[in-house]
Amino acid sequence: MVGSGVEVNATMSSNGSLAIGKSMERLRVANGESFDPMAVVTEPVPPVADSNGHDAEKGREIVLGKNVHTTCLEVTEPDADDESTGDKEAYMASVLARYRKTLVERTKYHLGYPYNLDFDYGALAQLQHFSINNLGDPFIESNYGVHSRQFEVGVLDWFARLWEIEKNDYWGYITNCGTEGNLHGILVGREVFPDGILYASKESHYSVFKAARMYRMECVKVATLVTGEIDCTDFKRKLLPNKDKPAIINVNIGTTVKGAVDDLDLVIQTLEECGYSHDRFYIHCDGALFGLMMPFVKKAPKVSFKKPIGSVSVSGHKFVGCPMPCGVQLTRLQHINALSSNVEYLASRDATIMGSRNGHAPIFLWYTLNRKGYKGFQKEVQKCLRNAHYLKDRLREAGISAMLNELSSTVVFERPRDEEFVRRWQLACEGNMAHVVVMPSVTVEKLDFFLNEIIQGRSIWYKDGNVHPPCLAADIGSNNCSCALHK
Numbered sequence: 001m002v003g004s005g006v007e008v009n010a011t012m013s014s015n016g017s018l019a020i021g022k023s024m025e026r027l028r029v030a031n032g033e034s035f036d037p038m039a040v041v042t043e044p045v046p047p048v049a050d051s052n053g054h055d056a057e058k059g060r061e062i063v064l065g066k067n068v069h070t071t072c073l074e075v076t077e078p079d080a081d082d083e084s085t086g087d088k089e090a091y092m093a094s095v096l097a098r099y100r101k102t103l104v105e106r107t108k109y110h111l112g113y114p115y116n117l118d119f120d121y122g123a124l125a126q127l128q129h130f131s132i133n134n135l136g137d138p139f140i141e142s143n144y145g146v147h148s149r150q151f152e153v154g155v156l157d158w159f160a161r162l163w164e165i166e167k168n169d170y171w172g173y174i175t176n177c178g179t180e181g182n183l184h185g186i187l188v189g190r191e192v193f194p195d196g197i198l199y200a201s202k203e204s205h206y207s208v209f210k211a212a213r214m215y216r217m218e219c220v221k222v223a224t225l226v227t228g229e230i231d232c233t234d235f236k237r238k239l240l241p242n243k244d245k246p247a248i249i250n251v252n253i254g255t256t257v258k259g260a261v262d263d264l265d266l267v268i269q270t271l272e273e274c275g276y277s278h279d280r281f282y283i284h285c286d287g288a289l290f291g292l293m294m295p296f297v298k299k300a301p302k303v304s305f306k307k308p309i310g311s312v313s314v315s316g317h318k319f320v321g322c323p324m325p326c327g328v329q330l331t332r333l334q335h336i337n338a339l340s341s342n343v344e345y346l347a348s349r350d351a352t353i354m355g356s357r358n359g360h361a362p363i364f365l366w367y368t369l370n371r372k373g374y375k376g377f378q379k380e381v382q383k384c385l386r387n388a389h390y391l392k393d394r395l396r397e398a399g400i401s402a403m404l405n406e407l408s409s410t411v412v413f414e415r416p417r418d419e420e421f422v423r424r425w426q427l428a429c430e431g432n433m434a435h436v437v438v439m440p441s442v443t444v445e446k447l448d449f450f451l452n453e454i455i456q457g458r459s460i461w462y463k464d465g466n467v468h469p470p471c472l473a474a475d476i477g478s479n480n481c482s483c484a485l486h487k
């Protein structure tokens with residue numbers, strides 16, 4: 001695979017001549033490999049490890065508490081004459097060229113993670129030469145002038161319109177990722193209610209439970225329905241004995257594994273029925289996955305600051321399609337005073353989790369929001385939902401257990417038996433389940449390609465009848481299960 005530096009030992013120099021460097025030659029000799037300057041990475045998929053973490057071919061071990069360095073690209077000291085020979089430059093160019101090929105290949109086979117890989121930000125390449133940093137608060141300039149706050153606030157205003165809050169009533173910022181949005185939203189909740197208890201469904205993203213650990217908050221896990229949605233009957237059961245303490249609730253606008261959307265209105269109603277007035281609870285909406293899709297889905301519960309919610313976050317590299325991890329977090333301005341303090345050094349307010357903040361991300365978001373607009377996103381959402389239905393229907397037709405939640409583009413299905421297949425298609429798995437998150441970059445052709453491979457694979461995996469496809473009734477309901485017992 002490309003990660004092993006030993007494969008990378010030659011390249012074309014900028015004037016077109018082939019340069020074979022000393023360091024590269026050393027690597028080649030050390031590994032007894034025949035030298036092929038034009039080699040491409042034919043099989044960039046990492047080797048398969050068995051369930052104990054052992055690499056089937058090379059004995060690779062995955063051991064918690066022990067770092068594995070076998071696939072790293074070593075950083076080497078330049079040789080004294082590197083500048084004159086150009087060896088090092090050539091070596092590095094070669095590494096990057098081969099890495100690029102791997103990225104192209106891995107992008108082609110990507111289905112399992114909710115990332116939209118379909119974009120063209122060529123127009124922004126000119127900005128790579130700048131160290132753009134929005135350190136501190138988006139609404140208060142620091143003394144550092146190379147920033148992109150004007151783009152950041154434009155993007156925040158766009159989301160404020162989407163989630164129905166007036167410009168003067170919200171505060172927010174562009175985060176590093178959905179996780180940071182959750183960490184921030186829950187932190188604001190904790191600052192508003194220092195003795196509040198955090199409630200989150202057990203299918204919430206692990207960052208929610210990480211927040212509880214980081215802030216040393218009491219955290220109550222709530223059961224879920226088979227769809228993955230929060231079970232409000234259990235929520236009520238868990239709320240009632242704790243009525244003396246305020247509630248901080250994480251509501252999922254798309255769970256990680258099943259893409260389930262918690263019923264925000266029912267959560268609010270449950271709180272009210274349990275006697276919680278609006279000044280006794282704080283709701284953070286984790287919209288990392290579908291925060292930008294939901295507003296365009298007919299019949300979907302509306303995420304809106306007109307409802308008694310405290311904050312909403314979304315990832316920018318998922319549905320939106322930013323090439324670097326980022327996210328958006330919005331909360332009510334009134335809450336932010338509880339969190340912030342003045343930092344003289346920055347001449348700013350300190351309400352963000354991070355200090356330095358990626359100033360490129362807001363420009364990428366601004367660019368794509370401008371290009372697509374509400375209409376563009378609406379079209380993409382419709383396409384994703386259509387394609388997700390197509391995938392689910394074809395899986396079921398082929399006798400494969402599969403489920404698709406009504407408001408979701410995450411198709412959950414039987415975990416493929418072959419781990420090599422799982423790796424190749426980069427499927428995220430949990431127990432007997434795998435899923436494909438249908439994003440705008442997932443076309444019907446790609447799905448057909450995948451479907452043909454999985455159907456063909458199953459005809460081999462289950463050929464002799466000794467092993468059977470797993471039962472998924474407990475995970476996705478017996479009506480969606482096609483195992484021998486439930487089909």
Ligand SMILES: Cc1ncc(COP(=O)(O)O)c(C=O)c1O
Nearest residue numbers: 177178179205254255256288315
């Ligand atoms: C529901 C949910 N929340 C939060 C996150 C974290 O988002 P990020 O990967 O942007 O940190 C994810 C990631 O998949 C998610 O599915």
